[in-house]
């Protein structure tokens with residue numbers, strides 16, 4: 001049977017990918033941020049999981065605002081990156097696992113999460129940057145992927161609690177797949193930031209740290225907040241952090257925190273990195 | 282017909298991209314979305330006003346785009362992620378956009394952000410359990 005061996009959280013902002021491409025990761029501004037990923041990279045290199053499910057939001061590459069699915073899942077054998085409008089060279093394509101994805105979609109829909117299934121899906125920086133920061137750059141990536149897209153762009157968005165419950169259903173879906181796959185889930189995005197309006201530039205370190213503690217030990221503190229309450233603290237784009245709850249819901253009750261890293265600012269944001277495993281680890 | 286009020290409407294200095302904004306700025310966002318495609322970027326650059334007409338922008342929206350009034354394009358309800366496809370290749374970062382809302386320079390804005398870095402290690406030390414280099 002497939003099993004979840006861990007969950008990670010990471011930022012996915014474009015600046016992270018640019019810093020990697022431009023060779024800046026050891027520059028003063030970036031060094032502490034990137035160095036804090038090393039234990040997670042080591043853990044991934046050691047455990048060699050078979051599949052990573054990346055929970056992220058599309059920022060206008062695969063989905064335009066003409067059709068915005070609340071939850072969507074890639075169900076293909078390959079996913080391409082592409083130009084997002086500023087002419088960056090796309091990464092090499094990512095392998096999918098269509099059989100596994102379709103099983104997840106079917107199980108989730110049976111559990112009343114009505115996923116949009118995507119047989120073609122361009123993956124943008126929200127997906128690509130977590131892959132690059134966790135695995136480094138590759139011609140052939142060392143792991144299969146499942147993109148899971150949450151709408152955090154055009155309101156109404158799903159609630160934080162709904163994201164948590166999607167995670168719980170995802171656990172059931174993963175654990176009912178007959179193949180022996182080791183699966184990791186990445187909740188990406190956030191943390192506090194707001195890109196526009198007179199309040200642009202907010203980073204609330206206290207709120208971010210409280211969110212990280214909540215994700216580890218008491219997810220209800222975070223998911224009981226309304227989206228308006230989260231936006232008030234974390235900003236209009238900080239709302240992305242609700243996607244971490246999909247990862248957390250999938251891990252189940254108690255977890256062990258193997259690694260905890262926070263840095264601010266990177267670009268406009270607070271950035272949180274977690275590595276969580278099951279209680280027995 | 283009325284746009285329903287939301288509890289996030291009262292957050293100061295904050296404009297949530299919801300149905301009301303998405304509806305009024307749809308043509309603008311659609312135009313910027315087309316810039317994912319390099320041929321579309323070239324077509325726009327060759328004849329900006331004609332390109333705006335093709336996407337059905339009204340006269341006011343067209344003026345904002347042709348004159349590259351980035352701040353007012355955002356004020357017109359455009360989504361920042363779509364706006365980024367227009368402003369970033371023109372040397373205006375999302376930080377510059379944020380700064381413009383406050384009437385300060387991009388460098389001043391970045392300096393304000395960097396303040397968050399001060400005493401961060403000590404803060405995390407107090408919190409406990411954080412990797413600290």
Ligand SMILES: [Fe+2]
Pocket residue numbers: 012013057059126189190240
């Ligand atoms: Fe994002």
